């Protein structure tokens with residue numbers, strides 16, 4: 001592999017004061033046409049292009065991104081990765097993704113800083129604990145690691161948590177997936193982009209799709225601000241803007257776009273070694289390798305495309321975090337932002353064909369699709385290459401909203417992440 | 418925080434309100450004649466415009482009455498509010 005990142009390339013570039021690093025991916029002009037166009041240069045779109053090339057040998061591919069790659073939800077999320085979902089369909093899909101995460105840095109020759117520091121989901125009520133037991137048992141049956149912790153065990157892992165029985169919403173227990181964790185979001189986008197580029201994929205930034213070209217019920221290309229580009233197949237992975245692209249093709253989706261927020265604190269010495277999430281009081285928190293506390297809130301109940309949310313959501317979120325971690329009450333917050341998430345009625349994605357031949361959609365990941373980035377790209381590439389879904393995403397069709405075969409993951413995905 | 422104009426109580430803070438999603442969805446009059454696709458449409462498919470949107474809101478922590486609103490989903494600005502049952506108002510704010 002030319003230009004491989006290694007200890008030797010690091011040493012070689014150190015000698016020249018790191019002034020001669022090559023660009024990680026090219027910035028080519030759009031070709032007249034491609035075999036496959038992927039709309040959306042988030043993690044999912046870039047992973048799709050990478051797997052199209054590396055797994056299916058389809059290299060005449062372009063990723064079209066209206067801004068810069070990774071500037072959407074991929075670069076705005078709280079990076080929690082886990083696979084402890086309740087239902088078989090979603091458990092298998094997220095577990096496939098987790099297995100891909102486990103070898104991803106080597107495979108991409110790019111450090112995505114995937115850190116399996118564990119993910120803890122707290123229970124605060126008897127019903128929470130019953131749901132946690134049920135979900136953990138379902139996870140065992142699917143070969144996914146999961147433990148149910150009692151408050152004493154939680155205290156050992158996270159001593160700074162307020163587990164007092166006198167708390168407003170006392171912590172009664174938790175599920176704990178040790179293989180879960182976090183990854184570095186930008187690196188995921190950049191790593192997939194660089195690896196896809198080396199396979200021959202064109203990454204076209206500042207290229208906004210404004211129309212979907214069709215002829216006789218089949219897709220023929222796209223209209224963009226950089227001109228018309230032909231394509232035999234088009235895969236759409238634009239998260240919060242899925243409905244907008246769908247309407248360009250005369251389609252409708254059962255999706256609503258909501259603002260979802262996150263915030264980070266000033267950097268602190270290492271204090272929180274795992275990821276802690278709570279559905280009941282609605283907050284989730286981890287500490288980044290830079291030392292910042294990364295805190296996620298819930299969605300705004302209204303729909304929105306403004307990439308910002310309400311202060312009242314932040315206030316409720318911080319209230320929950322401070323109740324759980326009184327020690328953080330005087331930590332200062334540095335930045336706060338929002339992304340636009342594509343929420344599906346059953347909190348599960350739609351990955352598959354559309355009534356238009358050659359046009360595929362991958363959307364509806366809502367508040368929890370970062371963890372799915374490699375798996376989503378892997379199954380979507382298969383779906384586009386073969387024209388048929390892989391068995392892992394066969395259940396995630398658009399038709400399920402008519403047949404009634406929903407995959408209700410509100411229990412596992414109810415909290416945003 | 419947004420200031421929302423309840424058509425009964427006047428301007429109040431956003432935290433007093435809850436959003437009930439798309440407005441003017443009519444419950445099917447002959448449910449027994451509906452196809453599966455029609456049901457899907459009624460139950461799950463919502464308009465999700467980038468821009469002007471008709472919504473229903475409830476003044477939950479106030480008069481507890483529902484009302485309709487036209488709101489821009491990019492700027493989040495309310496264009497107008499109107500009472501349930503009232504005709505769509507002209508493009509004026511009240």
Ligand SMILES: Cc1cc2nc3c(=O)[nH]c(=O)nc-3n(C[C@H](O)[C@H](O)[C@H](O)COP(=O)(O)OP(=O)(O)OC[C@H]3O[C@@H](n4cnc5c(N)ncnc54)[C@H](O)[C@@H]3O)c2cc1C
Pocket residue numbers: 039040041042043044045064065066067068069070071072073074075076077078079080081207208209210237238239240241245260261262296337338339340341365366367368369370371372416417
């Ligand atoms: C605050 C927040 C916290 C989150 N926390 C977590 C978490 O902890 N764990 C987790 O698993 N998930 C989390 N998520 C969800 C996760 O971020 C998303 O599900 C996932 O990143 C979606 O990836 P994507 O590549 O599909 O979307 P994006 O990264 O949003 O990529 C879509 C791209 O499409 C581009 N695009 C849109 N329209 C056009 C057009 N017309 N032409 C060209 N390009 C276009 C956009 O510019 C964008 O770059 C969170 C989301 C948010 C907002």
Ligand SMILES: [Zn+2]
Pocket residue numbers: 423424425426427476479480481482
């Ligand atoms: Zn009122």
